[in-house]
Amino acid sequence: MSHDHDHDNELDPFAARVRALETILTQKGLIDPAAIDVIVDTYETKIGPRNGAKVVAKAWVDPDFAALLKRDATVAIGSLGYTGRQGEHMQAVFNTVDTHNLVVCTLCSCYPWSVLGLPPVWYKAPPYRSRAVIDPRGVLEEFGLTLPATTKIRVWDSTAELRYLVVPTRPKGTEDWSEERLADLVTRDAMIGTELAGAPK
Amino acid sequence: MNRREAKSVTALPAGVDAPVFAEPWQAEAFAMTVALHDKGLFSWSEWADALSAEVKKPGAASDGHDYYEHWLAALEKLLSAKGVAGKSDVDTLAAAWERAAHATPHGKPILLENDPSRTEGRGGPTG
Numbered sequence: 001m002s003h004d005h006d007h008d009n010e011l012d013p014f015a016a017r018v019r020a021l022e023t024i025l026t027q028k029g030l031i032d033p034a035a036i037d038v039i040v041d042t043y044e045t046k047i048g049p050r051n052g053a054k055v056v057a058k059a060w061v062d063p064d065f066a067a068l069l070k071r072d073a074t075v076a077i078g079s080l081g082y083t084g085r086q087g088e089h090m091q092a093v094f095n096t097v098d099t100h101n102l103v104v105c106t107l108c109s110c111y112p113w114s115v116l117g118l119p120p121v122w123y124k125a126p127p128y129r130s131r132a133v134i135d136p137r138g139v140l141e142e143f144g145l146t147l148p149a150t151t152k153i154r155v156w157d158s159t160a161e162l163r164y165l166v167v168p169t170r171p172k173g174t175e176d177w178s179e180e181r182l183a184d185l186v187t188r189d190a191m192i193g194t195e196l197a198g199a200p201k
Numbered sequence: 202m203n204r205r206e207a208k209s210v211t212a213l214p215a216g217v218d219a220p221v222f223a224e225p226w227q228a229e230a231f232a233m234t235v236a237l238h239d240k241g242l243f244s245w246s247e248w249a250d251a252l253s254a255e256v257k258k259p260g261a262a263s264d265g266h267d268y269y270e271h272w273l274a275a276l277e278k279l280l281s282a283k284g285v286a287g288k289s290d291v292d293t294l295a296a297a298w299e300r301a302a303h304a305t306p307h308g309k310p311i312l313l314e315n316d317p318s319r320t321e322g323r324g325g326p327t328g
Contacts, residue, residue, distance in 0.1 A: 009311050011302040013295070014273060015226040020294035021233060021276070023313060024286045031236045039232035044221065086238065086245035108253040109268070118221045118231075125265030126256075160249035 043118055049188035051082045052115035052165055056191065057183035059092070060170045070094065073165065077115060084114040088160065094167045095193075099152045102140070102193035103164045104132035110158035112165050116188055123192065133157065143194040166190065168197035227269035234276055243279060251275040 011019065025031040055077055059066040069076040073090040077083075084090070090112060093101040105111065106129050111119040122128050131139050136153045140146070147153065156164040168190040174182060185198040222228040238245055255271035255278075280286040301316035313319070 009302040009305045009307060009309075011299050011311065012226075013299070014270060015224070016295040016298040016302070017273060017277070017291060018226040018229050018233075019298040019313075020291045021280065021286060022229065023294055023298075024290065025233065025237070025280075028285065030240055030242065030285065031233055035236055036229060036232045039235050040222075040228040043231070044228065085235065088245065108249055108256050110249060121265045121268070124256075124268045126261050126263050160244075160246040 043113075047113065048117035049115075049186075049191060050183070051080075051117075052112070052188070052191045053183040053186035054179075055080060055082070055092075055115055055165065056167050056186045056197070057179045059167055060182055061179050066167075069167070077165075082114045084112070084163070086113075086160065088112075089162050090115070090165060091156075091162060092165050092167050093154070093156055095169045095196075097169070098150075099154055100140075100147055100193065101164070101166045102132060102136050102153060102155050103158060103166060104129060104155060105158040106130070106133055107157075107159065110160055110163055112158075112163035115165055116191060120188070140194060143189070145195050166193040171197055222269070223266070224269075227272070230269060230273045230276060234272070237280075242283060242285070248275070248279065251279045254278075 022031070022033065022036070026033060055069070058080070059069050065076060068079075069092045073092040074084075076092070077090050088110075093103075095101055105123075109119055109124040109129075111123065128139065133155050136155050137147065140153070158164055168186065170182070171185060174185070187195060187198065189195040190197045222231070234248065237243065238248060243251075252272060252275040255275045256268070258271075261267060261271065277286070277288065277291060281288055297313060297316045297319065298311075300318055301313050302311045304317050305311045305315045
């Protein structure tokens with residue numbers, strides 16, 4: 001970016017090791033550099049929580065779709081064109097007045113990429129991974145979400161084979177809203193379970 | 202205040218989100234893993250096990266900034282275990298890339314051929 005002074009290029013050790021792997025894998029015909037660029041672009045710009053928001057909004061307005069989402073989330077989500085490329089199964093967990101759902105991956109960082117894109121940094125960091133299970137209520141409070149003591153919190157631990165999508169409750173006062181408008185209320189964090197779907201503005 | 206300080210050791214990272222990839226090599230390491238899985242080199246469970254083994258090692262940063270360093274280490278170990286890329290080959294080639302980068306004038310693309318110690322007669326694939 002800055003061209004105000006001359007200096008040589010440097011690769012830090014991690015960048016150099018990635019280049020080394022790329023060189024070996026390309027020479028062995030295991031990867032194609034052009035395909036790598038496509039994957040990066042897809043995950044940086046094309047796949048993201050907008051996908052999940054559309055799933056949630058559809059479930060709010062379409063009881064048949066909601067029923068399918070509850071029964072077989074992989075099929076329901078796939079019917080909107082969002083399919084996981086790791087062959088993982090999806091399960092949708094629905095918030096109710098009595099129960100709030102929270103998703104974590106204590107093992108590493110399994111996450112429903114096809115509907116939420118790549119996980120935020122905090123999702124992958126050790127404090128969230130360890131504390132979401134031990135003290136979910138405290139964790140939610142740190143996210144600014146204080147739930148009534150009567151609300152039960154269920155924590156879902158993702159695996160490579162099974163990923164979870166939280167379906168938040170539909171905010172009050174949105175009864176006549178379109179699916180598109182409703183989708184704007186559904187944030188990434190609401191689908192992880194660290195916040196609620198937004199109140200109508 | 203005290204409570205806040207006491208919590209700081211295990212506190213969650215700040216709510217402000219960092220970009221998904223902090224540096225290009227992280228995106229490349231991620232994409233290579235996805236591509237190799239697509240190719241059938243390993244199952245996603247195998248990958249999750251490899252990554253898990255790295256991220257649960259003591260010393261992982263609580264703000265998660267070193268996540269892709271663990272990712273890269275997991276990928277290297279898996280590739281080594283599969284006999285695709287041994288550590289010493291990666292070490293040698295990584296050193297060559299570092300030398301090549303250093304020898305490349307600023308603003309020019311870094312090519313492995315630019316490594317001044319390169320012994321092979323001609324450059325490899327230029328991709």
